[in-house]
Amino acid sequence: MSQYQALKQTCYDANMQLPALGLVLFTFGNASVVDRENRVFAIKPSGVPYATLRPEDIVIVDFDNNIVEGTKRPSSDTKTHAVLYSHWAHIGGIVHTHSTYATAWAQAQLDIPVLGTTHADHLTADVPCAPPMADDMIAGDYEHETGWQIMNEFTRRGLAPDEVEMVLLANHAPFTWGPTVEKAVYNSAVLEEVARMAYLSTTLRADVPRLKDALIKKHYERKHGVNSYYGQ
Amino acid sequence: MSQYQALKQTCYDANMQLPALGLVLFTFGNASVVDRENRVFAIKPSGVPYATLRPEDIVIVDFDNNIVEGTKRPSSDTKTHAVLYSHWAHIGGIVHTHSTYATAWAQAQLDIPVLGTTHADHLTADVPCAPPMADDMIAGDYEHETGWQIMNEFTRRGLAPDEVEMVLLANHAPFTWGPTVEKAVYNSAVLEEVARMAYLSTTLRADVPRLKDALIKKHYERKHGVNSYYGQ
Amino acid sequence: MSQYQALKQTCYDANMQLPALGLVLFTFGNASVVDRENRVFAIKPSGVPYATLRPEDIVIVDFDNNIVEGTKRPSSDTKTHAVLYSHWAHIGGIVHTHSTYATAWAQAQLDIPVLGTTHADHLTADVPCAPPMADDMIAGDYEHETGWQIMNEFTRRGLAPDEVEMVLLANHAPFTWGPTVEKAVYNSAVLEEVARMAYLSTTLRADVPRLKDALIKKHYERKHGVNSYYGQ
Amino acid sequence: MSQYQALKQTCYDANMQLPALGLVLFTFGNASVVDRENRVFAIKPSGVPYATLRPEDIVIVDFDNNIVEGTKRPSSDTKTHAVLYSHWAHIGGIVHTHSTYATAWAQAQLDIPVLGTTHADHLTADVPCAPPMADDMIAGDYEHETGWQIMNEFTRRGLAPDEVEMVLLANHAPFTWGPTVEKAVYNSAVLEEVARMAYLSTTLRADVPRLKDALIKKHYERKHGVNSYYGQ
Numbered sequence: 001m002s003q004y005q006a007l008k009q010t011c012y013d014a015n016m017q018l019p020a021l022g023l024v025l026f027t028f029g030n031a032s033v034v035d036r037e038n039r040v041f042a043i044k045p046s047g048v049p050y051a052t053l054r055p056e057d058i059v060i061v062d063f064d065n066n067i068v069e070g071t072k073r074p075s076s077d078t079k080t081h082a083v084l085y086s087h088w089a090h091i092g093g094i095v096h097t098h099s100t101y102a103t104a105w106a107q108a109q110l111d112i113p114v115l116g117t118t119h120a121d122h123l124t125a126d127v128p129c130a131p132p133m134a135d136d137m138i139a140g141d142y143e144h145e146t147g148w149q150i151m152n153e154f155t156r157r158g159l160a161p162d163e164v165e166m167v168l169l170a171n172h173a174p175f176t177w178g179p180t181v182e183k184a185v186y187n188s189a190v191l192e193e194v195a196r197m198a199y200l201s202t203t204l205r206a207d208v209p210r211l212k213d214a215l216i217k218k219h220y221e222r223k224h225g226v227n228s229y230y231g232q
Numbered sequence: 233m234s235q236y237q238a239l240k241q242t243c244y245d246a247n248m249q250l251p252a253l254g255l256v257l258f259t260f261g262n263a264s265v266v267d268r269e270n271r272v273f274a275i276k277p278s279g280v281p282y283a284t285l286r287p288e289d290i291v292i293v294d295f296d297n298n299i300v301e302g303t304k305r306p307s308s309d310t311k312t313h314a315v316l317y318s319h320w321a322h323i324g325g326i327v328h329t330h331s332t333y334a335t336a337w338a339q340a341q342l343d344i345p346v347l348g349t350t351h352a353d354h355l356t357a358d359v360p361c362a363p364p365m366a367d368d369m370i371a372g373d374y375e376h377e378t379g380w381q382i383m384n385e386f387t388r389r390g391l392a393p394d395e396v397e398m399v400l401l402a403n404h405a406p407f408t409w410g411p412t413v414e415k416a417v418y419n420s421a422v423l424e425e426v427a428r429m430a431y432l433s434t435t436l437r438a439d440v441p442r443l444k445d446a447l448i449k450k451h452y453e454r455k456h457g458v459n460s461y462y463g464q
Numbered sequence: 465m466s467q468y469q470a471l472k473q474t475c476y477d478a479n480m481q482l483p484a485l486g487l488v489l490f491t492f493g494n495a496s497v498v499d500r501e502n503r504v505f506a507i508k509p510s511g512v513p514y515a516t517l518r519p520e521d522i523v524i525v526d527f528d529n530n531i532v533e534g535t536k537r538p539s540s541d542t543k544t545h546a547v548l549y550s551h552w553a554h555i556g557g558i559v560h561t562h563s564t565y566a567t568a569w570a571q572a573q574l575d576i577p578v579l580g581t582t583h584a585d586h587l588t589a590d591v592p593c594a595p596p597m598a599d600d601m602i603a604g605d606y607e608h609e610t611g612w613q614i615m616n617e618f619t620r621r622g623l624a625p626d627e628v629e630m631v632l633l634a635n636h637a638p639f640t641w642g643p644t645v646e647k648a649v650y651n652s653a654v655l656e657e658v659a660r661m662a663y664l665s666t667t668l669r670a671d672v673p674r675l676k677d678a679l680i681k682k683h684y685e686r687k688h689g690v691n692s693y694y695g696q
Numbered sequence: 697m698s699q700y701q702a703l704k705q706t707c708y709d710a711n712m713q714l715p716a717l718g719l720v721l722f723t724f725g726n727a728s729v730v731d732r733e734n735r736v737f738a739i740k741p742s743g744v745p746y747a748t749l750r751p752e753d754i755v756i757v758d759f760d761n762n763i764v765e766g767t768k769r770p771s772s773d774t775k776t777h778a779v780l781y782s783h784w785a786h787i788g789g790i791v792h793t794h795s796t797y798a799t800a801w802a803q804a805q806l807d808i809p810v811l812g813t814t815h816a817d818h819l820t821a822d823v824p825c826a827p828p829m830a831d832d833m834i835a836g837d838y839e840h841e842t843g844w845q846i847m848n849e850f851t852r853r854g855l856a857p858d859e860v861e862m863v864l865l866a867n868h869a870p871f872t873w874g875p876t877v878e879k880a881v882y883n884s885a886v887l888e889e890v891a892r893m894a895y896l897s898t899t900l901r902a903d904v905p906r907l908k909d910a911l912i913k914k915h916y917e918r919k920h921g922v923n924s925y926y927g928q
Contacts, residue, residue: 025885025886025889026882026885026886028814076918098813098814100889100892100893100896101896103812103814103893104893104896104897104900105897105900106812107811107812107893107894107897107904108897108900108901108904109901109904109905110900110901115339115403116335116338116339116403116404116405117403117404117405118260118330118335118405132908132911133911135908135910138910138911138913138914139910139913139914142914142918171811171812171813171907171908171911172812172813173812173813173814186258189257189258190257190258193257193332196332197332197335197336197339198339199896199900200332200333200336200431201336201337201339201340202900203435203899203900204336204337204340204342204431204434204435205340205341205342208339208340208341209341211403212364212367212403214367214370214371215364215365215370215403217370217371218370218371218374222308222374347571347635348567348570348571348635348636348637349635349636349637350492350562350567350637418490421489421490422489422490425489425564428564429564429567429568429571430571432564432565432568432663433568433569433571433572435667436568436569436572436574436663436666436667437572437573437574440571440572440573441573443635444596444599444635446599446602446603447596447597447602447635449602449603450602450603450606454540454606579803579867580799580802580803580867580868580869581867581868581869582724582794582799582869650722653721653722654721654722657721657796660796661796661799661800661803662803664796664797664800664895665800665801665803665804667899668800668801668804668806668895668898668899669804669805669806672803672804672805673805675867676828676831676867678831678834678835679828679829679834679867681834681835682834682835682838686772686838
């Protein structure tokens with residue numbers, strides 16, 4: 001029996017949450033879970049519909065994208081996951097979807113501005129939209145470079161991946177992560193709802209103001225302060 | 233056995249209506265029910281997902297936010313509920329959600345104008361949007377001040393909470409109430425639909441006119457006149 | 465046993481289709497069926513939620529709005545139905561909803577322009593929006609005058625109710641009808657979809673052109689010509 | 697027993713996918729499957745609701761629109777399917793729907809611009825919108841000419857039907873196809889989602905840029921290159 005059976009099951013369960021939450025159509029998404037001790041991660045196989053996906057279809061891959069276990073081809077986004085796991089030591093799971101509203105913002109190449117507390121309860125920055133990749137990155141090792149495009153944008157903006165657990169990739173779609181894959185799935189659903197609310201507010205009022213600083217600070221402290229509290 | 237068992241069950245049932253009506257994602261909402269005789273109210277615990285919520289998880293709190301019964305932490309919005317129950321003697325239940333369209337209007341910091349009879353059958357005023365709170369209110373006892381921000385806006389506009397049973401809080405989301413928590417839940421669903429229709433009418437026609445005075449008066453009288461009738 | 469039992473069942477079945485098709489929230493709608501021989505119609509009772517509605521709750525009313533059979537109060541829109549049945553001899557059923565997109569157009573006080581064949585397959589005119597009622601009509605016998613407002617608009621525009629089986633009432637919501645109540649229900653669902661598509665096309669392109677005359681004529685003839693055909 | 701029983705079943709299964717995927721209301725759509733050996737195709741009968749459709753209701757028609765087998769009238773769009781099967785030798789199935797967002801673009805008479813990788817993973821061109829038909833084509837053999845309008849637009853633009861498996865018909869709605877009818881159904885669902893995302897991006901940002909050439913090229917090669925890979 002595989003030593004990675006529990007990892008595969010966790011990965012399978014997370015992947016199955018994506019269609020249940022209305023975040024993926026057909027095969028447009030994938031979730032992965034890392035095993036830091038063995039420096040491998042479990043990820044959805046490529047092109048397998050959720051309706052027929054089984055736990056034993058999950059592929060185990062190392063940080064250099066070698067298949068460690070599994071008979072199927074891993075997701076075409078595997079190299080992007082590998083880059084993030086390699087460099088961001090504290091994340092335990094990654095989710096990629098093409099959820100409708102988040103993708104609409106990514107296609108518009110716009111950050112999602114923090115307009116309300118639904119957003120600020122989860123992150124107090126705008127959801128960053130990494131710019132379109134340079135032509136040589138695209139022509140090169142595309143999915144590997146996609147990981148670097150995300151990391152470089154976080155560096156450029158001075159964002160911490162433990163604090164901002166989501167990103168839009170211009171022209172593409174969102175990635176989210178978290179200490180666990182369950183949190184990464186949760187973040188994908190929150191991002192889609194935040195993207196939808198921001199779409200509605202922006203089309204209702206073109207000059208909609210960002211959340212005032214005092215509220216951003218308050219919500220940051222509710223979550224992070226020594227006397228943190230929150231949960232509704 | 234708890235003397236508040238029936239109160240907890242009523243509160244539980246109302247909370248479970250919120251995901252059933254599509255008004256909450258994850259834990260983004262809460263409902264409470266007051267027991268005026270004992271000056272306590274039952275409210276959803278903080279951070280408990282609806283899928284696993286049980287009647288016995290409901291927390292009993294007094295008007296000074298002391299836990300009277302329950303092993304879980306009450307909703308982080310508890311102080312807002314307490315302020316409203318303390319000062320508005322006729323309300324029996326309160327519901328808070330981050331429902332999508334109502335929240336989009338709150339983020340845009342706009343009242344929802346009365347544009348049709350769907351709205352006027354329930355309230356003949358615009359749905360008021362209380363302005364963003366002052367910085368010192370935010371830095372202070374935030375959730376307690378949130379209650380005051382709502383009440384102060386009703387006073388400033390001369391609105392009666394028995395007549396207008398809903399409010400938007402700028403940058404945040406809606407609160408609704410009513411003589412019973414069932415009515416408060418109903419009002420949350422009506423508000424979301426009214427917010428959606430007003431969004432559509434406004435984006436379709438920027439100069440959409442408010443409902444004419446004669447219709448506002450008629451619908452007020454249909455509901456309140458000596459010969460009141462209504463129900464569809 | 466009531467001589468109207470079959471009529472009540474037909475009316476009940478039609479009413480139950482409205483929530484199933486996503487056209488009503490709570491009690492925001494009603495369907496009626498006429499019995500021309502006895503000059504009565506069956507209509508939903510006022511204020512009864514669809515979840516608890518039973519066939520025996522349906523009320524039988526004559527064309528002068530007298531209750532012929534039933535223990536409940538008929539829909540508050542009964543007088544509007546009565547006016548239409550009295551004057552439009554060929555209609556067999558009427559449906560009133562506050563369906564979201566159709567109501568958004570009614571609130572915007574705009575006709576729904578014929579933009580495509582989805583619309584033209586059902587009617588080759590714009591969906592007419594009757595203007596807001598005059599103040600004296602509102603202050604008077606409101607629901608009775610609502611029926612006249614619809615009929616007067618059809619007369620003013622030279623529209624035939626056998627040809628155009630739907631109308632928007634400015635500030636209010638749609639009414640649809642047909643030779644049978646099943647057709648009236650079908651028309652309500654078609655109207656909502658046509659209203660949604662027209663909303664999307666109009667917000668996508670402000671100067672979206674109406675359907676060209678040759679296509680309007682063709683679709684009219686597909687439906688009405690001596691060699692009529694259609695059905696997809 | 698009919699020699700076309702398997703063909704009918706395949707056609708039936710494909711048609712039933714359309715309401716399951718939320719792509720059709722009532723009878724607003726149809727799917728067909730070709731049998732190239734016998735130069736016939738199976739298509740949905742006209743006007744039969746999906747709820748009551750049975751495999752034996754499917755009609756077998758030849759490329760000249762003669763009924764080969766079946767007691768029902770074939771879809772009113774049959775002639776359009778026949779033209780495409782006759783001239784595009786490699787397609788195995790065709791689907792026509794009035795899905796909401798795709799139809800909204802068709803009504804707006806606009807191509808759907810390629811704005812992101814969701815689109816580019818499936819086709820690297822804009823989704824073409826064939827212009828409104830000339831008056832004489834409409835007055836003539838309308839549904840037959842509809843097929844020619846699609847083919848002429850592909851010729852005019854130099855598009856290959858094996859590469860671009862979808863089209864919008866101005867004022868009307870989309871058609872999709874593929875090597876199998878299952879692929880044609882898949883393409884209809886992808887088109888609707890791509891149309892929805894492009895609607896949102898365009899209304900969010902009027903000057904939204906098309907996907908950069910390097911990304912279009914990359915996604916074309918991911919799918920078609922000698923080392924093609926893809927599947928998520």
